[in-house]
Amino acid sequence: DVTYGWWAGNAFVTNRSGRFIASHAAHTGLISLAAGANTLFEFSRFDPSVPMGNQDLVSIPHLAAIGIGFDEAGVWTGAGVVTIAILHLILSMVYGAGGLLHAIKFPEKIEDSEVKQAQKFKLEWDNPDNHTFILGHHLIFFGVANIWFVEWARVHGIYDPAIEAIRQVNYNLDLTQIWNHQFDFIQIDSLEDVMGGHAFLAFFQIGGGAFHIATKQIGTYTKFKGAELLSAEAILSWSLAGIG
Secondary structure, eight states: OOOSOTTSTTGGGTTOHHHHHHHHHHHHHHHHHHHHHHHHHHHHHOOTTSOGGGTTOSHHHHHHHTTOSBOTTSOBOOTTHHHHHHHHHHHHHHHHHHHHIIIIISOSSGGGOSOHHHHTTOOOTTOHHHHHHHHHHHHHHHHHHHHHHHHHHHHTOEEETTTTEEEOOOOOOOHHHHHHTSSOGGGOOOHHHHHHHHHHHHHHHHHHHHHHHHSOOOSOOBTTBBTTHHHHHHHHHHHHHHHO
């Protein structure tokens, strides 16, 4: 039951899973629109003769870090920057259209949908099995994103500040190193170890996601173990989307 005012966060969509998805799609579209538009804005005013840190840039430095816009020697070419920007703008329209469909055309509650697979994603805040099912799918998506990053670094290459150039990085899946660096990861100075950590996270998240989808809540369902997990996980997902 809603016990807080209409102005507090997602109060309006608490028990309206379809509208809840619409709000997520709308926010994702806004993030994608901002990323694409800002990339084009920065591209139009970027001066390669001036250090990047002195130009108040946000998007282009992130693209440069994964080897987009610069050649292997670190020289500005601009290749791929406009493509990435336009792709984000196109995706923002797709997300926006999805949000409108869920807000206007599709059922207010997912459980009222005619699609049986969609009905499984209904929001039941006091149902631990519903929580673990939705959480599992989120974990798999995070794992796939990690795989994409690791493979991008291995095939295309990313920027290495040690040599000030773009190079291909093969992941070092050393579980001992990963375990030893779990509390001092900021001090890691090897891109191979960084990629190894992401590769480990990929397997860990996908495996955990499959486990959550295939199983039901284990143990007592309390606020210290699972209760309110869905709302907390939703906030985490939004935060990661905002950071990305």
